[in-house]
Amino acid sequence: MNSHHPEKRLLILVGSPRRDGNSAALGAAAQRGAEAAGTSATLLFLDDYIQGFLPDLRHAPAPDDRYAELFLEHFLPSDGTLVCTPIYWYGMSAQTKAFFDRSFSHYAGEGPEPARVKARMAGKRLGLAVASEETYPGAALGIVHQIQEYARYTHSDFVGYVHGAGNLRGEVAADPRRPLDAAARLGADFFTYKYSDYRLETPRARNVWESPAPALRSTPGGLP
Template identity: 55%
Template sequence: MDTLIVCGSPRRDGNSAALARAIAEGLVSSGHSAELVFADEAVSSFLRDCRTCRRADGTCAIDDEYRAVFLDKLLPARGLILATPVYWYGMSAQTKAFFDRMFCYVAASYPASASVVEQLKGKRIGLALASEETFPTVGSGIVHQVQEYCRYTRGEFVGVVHGYGNARGEVARDPGDPLARARSFGARFFTERATDYQIDTPRAGRVWA
């Protein structure tokens, strides 16, 4: 599996899920494989205090599916795509908890943390957002957080697809056609680079060949 897509909405037929599925279609159309998981299937509990929660052998005692999703699906994947609704100008709590629970395996008190850190580094990261409001900065906090996550994990932030809608699946009626953009984003996910120049970066002067 090349790419893990994590949907942070509780609505299986919602807008984030529609964007996530369209990205998966695009990935598959370009010869890649993708798996969609809903964050709330994996995460049943917030992060706890590791000092009281960890088992004697250092493993995480929270008994849910997160361990399997994180260790067996996310770590081997080359790409991670987060599809989240905008909740209160941030990512959904489900999506945030998915990030927070990484700590159980990244922290030095987890016996295999060095290997986890190595595997978490360098992934391609994509973001899909669904929101009711169309104001340009409605998702900026989320974009910034994911950018910082990429900086921290030496990942590559490939891009963002934002669809507007409120009722379930309403992004399909967004005139900006975010589902088509999501398919295209998925298809180009492993080939596109988001360019990020310094003043002295050598470059051709044209963006497209």
């Protein structure tokens, strides 16, 4: 087991309205893994907080719901966030997209408050868990790319991704790829997994891991 990080706070956001659905199951598995590793983990359903989309803020106020509470009191103080969403039309759910869109109302403009919000948005660890009816590996690539771009934009680290298949409520548990186990591992390792994203000028050692495995012997056929 990795060393405990009780000071780290993981926020798990479920973008499905199903409390007993597959996205929720992935999120719950990640929460169990995180808590077993000593990490503080909170799981929230987005539709408890979001009841509307981003308006034209020049002419209309933001919807009167609990988004500000979610963003300011849960997301900003977290050290990492795991986004759990079903795949709807090869993208994230509307609730999940609204979470990212609505953040604009808190960091747009000048002044001390937007500057404070932008500073706290940056430098987080981010993860993704998706549930789909299709087992097709490319079904979630659009969502993966969107989270990657959000991570790049906010100078954050996209540390892991889990894809489970299931249509009936909780059916993801029957996926032979064992995505619930993978989600639990992601939760456990969220703040300890080695993250690297090299640039041309990045200093780096020859080995990827601190304790590399012994070199494998090669057989005459080229197989280890």
